[in-house]
Amino acid sequence: MDRIIEEFKRAQHDSSGYDLAATLSPIPPLDDGGRLYAFSKSTNNYAVAGDIRDALGRGRNATFSSRAETDAWVDVFVAYWKAVGDILNAEEAQNRRKFIGNEWTTAYDAWKDVVNALIKGHAAGHFPAWTIPCLYTGGRYLRVFAIKADKQTTDTQGKVAFTDGLGDDVVSSANKNEKLEDTARQLMRIFSLFLGDRSPIEDSRKWGIYYIANLLFKTHFKINSINLSKNILRTLHAQSDLPALERFPKAHQTTFKYYAGVIFFLDEDYIKAENYLTDALVLCHKDAKKNRELILTYLIPCHLLTTHTLPTSALLGPYPRLEALFQPLAMCIKRGDLAGYDAALASGEAEFVKRRIYLTLERGRDIALRNLLRKVYLSAGYEPPKEGDPPDAPKVRKSRIALVDFHAAVRLSMGKDGESLDQEEVECLMANMIYKNLMKGYISHDHGKVVLQKGDKAFPGTGV
Amino acid sequence: MSGAASGSATTSKAIVGESNNSETAKDQQKPAATLEEDDEFEDFPVEDWPQEDTELPSGNTHLWEESWDDDDTTDDFSTQLKEEVSKVNGSKRG
Numbered sequence A: 001m002d003r004i005i006e007e008f009k010r011a012q013h014d015s016s017g018y019d020l021a022a023t024l025s026p027i028p029p030l031d032d033g034g035r036l037y038a039f040s041k042s043t044n045n046y047a048v049a050g051d052i053r054d055a056l057g058r059g060r061n062a063t064f065s066s067r068a069e070t071d072a073w074v075d076v077f078v079a080y081w082k083a084v085g086d087i088l089n090a091e092e093a094q095n096r097r098k099f100i101g102n103e104w105t106t107a108y109d110a111w112k113d114v115v116n117a118l119i120k121g122h123a124a125g126h127f128p129a130w131t132i133p134c135l136y137t138g139g140r141y142l143r144v145f146a147i148k149a150d151k152q153t154t155d156t157q158g159k160v161a162f163t164d165g166l167g168d169d170v171v172s173s174a175n176k177n178e179k180l181e182d183t184a185r186q187l188m189r190i191f192s193l194f195l196g197d198r199s200p201i202e203d204s205r206k207w208g209i210y211y212i213a214n215l216l217f218k219t220h221f222k223i224n225s226i227n228l229s230k231n232i233l234r235t236l237h238a239q240s241d242l243p244a245l246e247r248f249p250k251a252h253q254t255t256f257k258y259y260a261g262v263i264f265f266l267d268e269d270y271i272k273a274e275n276y277l278t279d280a281l282v283l284c285h286k287d288a289k290k291n292r293e294l295i296l297t298y299l300i301p302c303h304l305l306t307t308h309t310l311p312t313s314a315l316l317g318p319y320p321r322l323e324a325l326f327q328p329l330a331m332c333i334k335r336g337d338l339a340g341y342d343a344a345l346a347s348g349e350a351e352f353v354k355r356r357i358y359l360t361l362e363r364g365r366d367i368a369l370r371n372l373l374r375k376v377y378l379s380a381g382y383e384p385p386k387e388g389d390p391p392d393a394p395k396v397r398k399s400r401i402a403l404v405d406f407h408a409a410v411r412l413s414m415g416k417d418g419e420s421l422d423q424e425e426v427e428c429l430m431a432n433m434i435y436k437n438l439m440k441g442y443i444s445h446d447h448g449k450v451v452l453q454k455g456d457k458a459f460p461g462t463g464v
Numbered sequence B: 001m002s003g004a005a006s007g008s009a010t011t012s013k014a015i016v017g018e019s020n021n022s023e024t025a026k027d028q029q030k031p032a033a034t035l036e037e038d039d040e041f042e043d044f045p046v047e048d049w050p051q052e053d054t055e056l057p058s059g060n061t062h063l064w065e066e067s068w069d070d071d072d073t074t075d076d077f078s079t080q081l082k083e084e085v086s087k088v089n090g091s092k093r094g
Helices: A002-014 A017-022 A035-041 A048-057 A067-095 A103-123 A133-164 A169-174 A178-195 A205-222 A226-238 A250-266 A270-283 A289-306 A320-335 A338-347 A349-354 A358-363 A365-379 A403-413 A415-420 A423-435 B003-016 B018-029 B076-093
Strands: A309-311 A400-402 A441-444 A449-452 B064-066
Touching: A002 A017, A002 A035, A002 A048, A017 A133, A035 A067, A048 A067, A067 A103, A067 A133, A103 A133, A103 A178, A133 A178, A133 A205, A178 A205, A178 A226, A205 A226, A205 A250, A226 A250, A250 A270, A250 A289, A270 A289, A289 A309, A289 A320, A289 A358, A309 A320, A320 A338, A320 A365, A338 A349, A338 A358, A338 A365, A338 A403, A338 A415, A349 A358, A358 A365, A365 A403, A365 A423, A365 B076, A400 A403, A403 A415, A403 A423, A403 A449, A403 B076, A423 A441
Parallel strands: none
Antiparallel strands: A309 B064, A400 A449, A441 A449
């Protein structure tokens, strides 16, 4: 006990929020693996409050400005001591693979008491704003323990349902995320507490707002309630007195930009998504490879739809998983190979759906089609020089191209699926391309021709 | 879903129009949408870092390239495409 309380007092003396939060971690530090166990054994249920009060009062007397502040910290540490016992118990049961009851649910509830004690201390104004990293730790592990508790519940319910054969699917799936949903509510309390802080900005809990928003995003994504995340985004957007995002730590900025980007991505607002995700990639620490990979997983489909560009091999090189996901599609887009594109999309379907990028990639097929039609246009060559043209007159590409040429190309490109494709369907595909501004010109159905815009403007943005 | 089936499905969707197919694809996506733990954005080991720690040694250039490739006209598919188009033209004239 003394060691934790000594470090706590030192952090208080130094006004170091992160050091303070470290004393409330449910994970022992690397250099002191037995710390939690020793802390748990150092007192008992009856003596814990008195012991902690004594330890806090020893040595530097002026640690706290008021009796109420001392009381509030005693409450936090008593709750922490109880939670540590329950967490160690749950970990032990898990290591032995022998759960007796709902150990992780007990641990979750105990950790929630720690978070509640911290919220209470802040809400009553006993804790200074610089101590908010304690609530980061509180919220972060609340989510971790909720996931473990829900998993244990689902696992045991699964077993019960299996043995008595009366499992009610509707009930069990509704409770599947019970604790994690509760976590989202507790995090919302912290979010509101931080957002509503009226202290001057230098000393405001508002500096914790993005950390908590990010925890909320993570939680909402896990329980598939992304609409709740949209509310968070809207709330932050409407809050005019927040400091600019650039003034927050880069870890908060990067995570926020990533989640905001993915939320806009899922909303099919690809322009905004691209902006947020690009910012996230630029801000991200260069060694955080996993996070860079996640950012790119969404940024690559965005780029395909907004600017019609593909990742270079230099970009994909360090990420074999991304290379495997996107390289086959990129090759087919360049070649205008529709059958290949469909096959690559189908073979990666499970992975694309899991990452929620399938729909977006499906739309990328238009770019493959555009490139195919562009190839037909290029291979049609140039108009023969007119009589009387000076010999150095610039060559002009043929702008009237027979529909049968496009029909043949699309049929070939679609492989087996193309065999039954008739010309009207190809006309329809091309009308769609014109509508989407991927191709400029018009279709003359009666003459069986496509008339493309002259002057290297037939396929906007591609140089011809 | 087989390759052939998805191919024809996407084609008919493209013809039907945009708004409908986004609806159906969204619905299809929902059941499997929960991400696994290892797909989560990780906590950074530090809270803040200097600008130079965001830059890769390769720099941030040459990350994106155009989606078409004018030089790549020698691959099998392009050659086949040319043959096919000229075959059609030949039969039309002949």
